[in-house]
Amino acid sequence: MIITNLKDAKQILEAGELLAIPTETVYGLAANGFNGKAIAKIYEVKNRPQFNPLILHSNSLERFKEWGLFLPEAALQLAKKFSPGPITFVVPKSELIPDIVTAGHTTVAIRIPNHPLVLELLAQLPFPLAAPSANISGTVSPTTALHVEKQLGKLIGGVLDGGACTIGLESTIVSFVHEQAQLLRLGGLSVEAIEDVLGMPLDKSKLINNDNPEAPGMLSKHYAPATKLRIGNPEDFLDEYNYDEMGFIAFEKANPNIPISQQLVLSTSGDLEEAAQKLFGAIREADRLKVKIIIAEEFPNEHLGRAINDRLSRAGRN
Ligand code: TXA
Numbered sequence: 001m002i003i004t005n006l007k008d009a010k011q012i013l014e015a016g017e018l019l020a021i022p023t024e025t026v027y028g029l030a031a032n033g034f035n036g037k038a039i040a041k042i043y044e045v046k047n048r049p050q051f052n053p054l055i056l057h058s059n060s061l062e063r064f065k066e067w068g069l070f071l072p073e074a075a076l077q078l079a080k081k082f083s084p085g086p087i088t089f090v091v092p093k094s095e096l097i098p099d100i101v102t103a104g105h106t107t108v109a110i111r112i113p114n115h116p117l118v119l120e121l122l123a124q125l126p127f128p129l130a131a132p133s134a135n136i137s138g139t140v141s142p143t144t145a146l147h148v149e150k151q152l153g154k155l156i157g158g159v160l161d162g163g164a165c166t167i168g169l170e171s172t173i174v175s176f177v178h179e180q181a182q183l184l185r186l187g188g189l190s191v192e193a194i195e196d197v198l199g200m201p202l203d204k205s206k207l208i209n210n211d212n213p214e215a216p217g218m219l220s221k222h223y224a225p226a227t228k229l230r231i232g233n234p235e236d237f238l239d240e241y242n243y244d245e246m247g248f249i250a251f252e253k254a255n256p257n258i259p260i261s262q263q264l265v266l267s268t269s270g271d272l273e274e275a276a277q278k279l280f281g282a283i284r285e286a287d288r289l290k291v292k293i294i295i296a297e298e299f300p301n302e303h304l305g306r307a308i309n310d311r312l313s314r315a316g317r318n
């Protein structure tokens with residue numbers, strides 16, 4: 001059921017049911033972060049591995065402090081500049097936080113999402129919201145209420161409609177548990193922007209392209225469409241497929257040889273932010289074309305292009 005009213009949203013959460021929430025990155029599947037039973041439903045509905053911890057969301061750092069969660073100085077600098085926004089901080093966990101949130105880890109991931117409706121909801125709630133992306137594990141993350149409703153509508157209490165996500169990629173995750181800040185996941189805030197504020201490089205050694213024990217959710221198979229997806233240029237695939245059998249996800253320009261109805265151009269002006277915002281929707285649309293293969297162009301490996309390439313390479317392990 002798609003809803004738009006905060007009172008209904010609150011009721012669903014207070015009853016221990018699951019509510020899909022809009023954020024600026026992707027839609028989240030939220031439960032009361034202090035209610036272990038409600039949180040267990042998230043794992044069940046998503047078919048999410050039990051070892052994969054969840055992000056806690058609230059509307060301010062003060063709230064997190066009340067719950068015993070503190071940011072070290074470097075993280076505070078980032079939060080000042082970018083929160084609310086597409087960055088998640090991994091910090092030591094407090095006793096108040098149920099182990100099911102952190103999947104038994106001694107650290108917890110926290111984030112302040114930048115979406116007016118959800119900030120208002122969070123301000124009215126006496127608890128944080130535990131929320132992973134609102135999709136079945138392994139499939140593309142949702143960036144509209146309808147994406148969630150179609151996949152999970154019958155299994156959850158409701159979907160709070162807050163429009164299309166403005167960033168379109170999950171948050172960038174940075175861990176502050178060790179001396180040097182560690183980048184755990186590329187995402188909607190660029191590495192360049194983060195390093196600029198920190199005045200030093202992030203440790204990227206924990207950012208592994210496949211199964212990463214430090215961010216257990218970064219399993220190699222993720223964001224997978226049903227149709228085979230590969231990264232490259234259409235020309236490279238002519239041995240096996242002809243142009244009519246291809247779908248193409250392009251950055252700026254369509255390919256002159258592929259039927260135009262089978263192509264998704266993400267930003268004709270070459271804007272990486274616009275491309276990021278449209279990426280997951282484009283993967284879904286390409287999947288509906290019923291082509292034999294979806295080819296996605298490689299993006300420039302800078303700013304949000306890095307996170308786009310990361311998501312495409314995961315989608316391409318199908
Ligand atoms: O933008 C986002 O971050 C969205 C919206 C809904 O906030 N959420 C999201 O959640 O992408 P999810 O569950 O799909 O991805 C969370 C990632 C997973 O890879 C998980 O392993 C990692 O965060 N994570 C959570 N807690 C962690 C922790 N304590 N240490 C390391 N990684 C953690």
Ligand code: MG
Nearest residue numbers: 132133141217
């Ligand atoms: Mg996810």
